Amino acid sequence: MSAPPVAEPPVARGVLPAPGPLRPLALATLLSRVGNGLLMTVSVLYFNRIVGLSIAQVGLGLTIAGLFGLLSAVPLGHLADRRGPRGLFVVLSLLVCAFSLVYLFVQNFWQFLAVSIVLTMIDRGAGAVRAALIAAVTTGAGRVAARAYLRAVTNIGITIGAGVGAFALHFDTGTAYRLMFVLDAVLSSVAAFVVLAIPRVAPQPHDDGGPVWIALRDRAYLAVAALNAGMSIHFAVLDVAIPLWVVDHTDAPRWTVAVLLIINTVVVSLFQVRSSRGIADPAAAARATRTAGLLLLAAMVLMAGATWGNAVIAVALLAVGAFVQVIAELLQSSGSFLLSFDLAPGHAQGQYQGVWNTSMSISTMVAPTVLAFLPLGLGVPGWIILGVWFAVVGLLFVPVVRWAAARQLVGSR
Template structure:
């Protein structure tokens, strides 16, 4: 089992909890939209609107919850939020109108975004330095494995296509998430962080260097939605590739992340290596966008080859970019306010997730090949900016520590 498990310590129970909860996430990712449309009777437009509004409200919870984690300690707060998420998610089984769906989605998303920030604070508390990058990389690999397993289980509900089968998936998600929450109690308790009384409360929102790096990271993170939003329609409507290539590109991405995320993080140990890795990631993402665009010009065999190669190049860039972001999110943050800073980082990622579908619809799906190229240049430009911006943010952080 050596190499498959993290070193003995607090990361092991957190990894097990992550695996259990992500299996539950995979279940709901597979069945939730069909449940709300086929069983509850909502329209696709209503589901989309409800999730978008919930996402907007969710932006308001990460920073305050992260701040609360700093002041009260992240472990117990994370357990409480996780259990609250379990209870609220079961309320979906009682929903039969759009307004009920909207209210439950808003509350659930607020708790979820807050729990994400608190989880980041917990990781920061139980790890140090480069170990934080390795921990986040390991947990991301575990996340992909859990989601794949959950999607496989959720496929059974899709096969039976009954109200009972779909509802069972929601119950199973809640059970797994509740078990995961209690597993986190095996992580040693974390003391609240000390804070001087003579400074501003919302330090993360005043840190221009951190905000700039978070914004750049959010701009580059749009690539995470490519396989969910752009590739399916691009393959079906603009290439000669068979439809199964949609699934194959997603499988390539998921499997490679699960196998190589930890390994890709090993050379990232400081701000300089993180910034350089992200710069390389931007160039790799540019190359992958060119390959995806080229898939529209050839026959089925050429399209399959270019799409598969594009997926491999894209995931190589994703591995480097995510590993760099793990270090930057922690090392540029003030140690006495890690939860608050992780809340800012999570909020920037949430904004990226919200705007990504629109950008992908306007560029590659709206403009075709030129749109793919523009998107690739966007990624490359963001990557190139990381080195000077991170250097500036790091200098600001050092100056603040000296003062």
């Protein structure tokens, strides 16, 4: 029996989604993201303080693992199309849990590198398979609303996990850090089995006479994914650029960094679902992303302006800039949710989601270098250049998405 599609937006009332496949998926997301928050809080310190790796070694290992991770999303997404995404996602999630525990036996850099490569490849592939599962159990406006709801749940889960992980930081012992790895594995394992509550999704038939890697041949889809990756560099601004900008270039107090992160987290958690309403087709998604690009230009100008004011003015400009940026983030995320699904053929959602996830992974890898060179390296001019980049990319979305939608319409006939 295949999972029934969810045609309506998933939030019925309050904070719970309507009965159906989204409920177990939301619970699984919450549990696994709490575990992610735990490891995001303690993992680097564990490898540095307990295992004895240098920060440079940890960074190099994760960077190399990230490069290998680019190779897995498309093949595993394709496998999800051929075998069905639900069972494959459960298997991959359990493998991620197992290999995260292997970290506890790492004693040197080469062991850390090997485990990181395998873990990252499985995790990136699981992300593509998860997206294929969402595509299989949702449709239309319900699909975008479901992704928006799950993103809000993701933020809440990571925040909870970070709060629990703070206890390990307080005790600062090997036992406390290892306990966080075990707790992550337990939560993520339970999350994997919760996904089994979703009805089985039937595999998609394949035309044996056609090419296998159709997503890699779809130039229009690749172009939209590339634009989205270019726009998504802004996700790293608060994590990478703002802490150093606030401390080294403004009179704002250090606690401003935390305030800006709180603004982002709270707004996304409360309004991601609401921001997705009205984005029902590729044209609407493209217009929303165009608006996001212009808002990001304004946000970057506000961030840059904080360097010229006293503490009060700097805090005000940074706070307003963070608020404008998170509004842009809501619009771009909602547009991205729809475009990644609606511009892909139904029989190859896993493969196409693999391409989309790979483009996002490349964006994540490139973003720190871009931010180090532009705003942190060039200062105010760098912020302006970055803002103009976002605006130009946003403006390009409308014609490129129109082209991609037209090609998809022709291909479906």
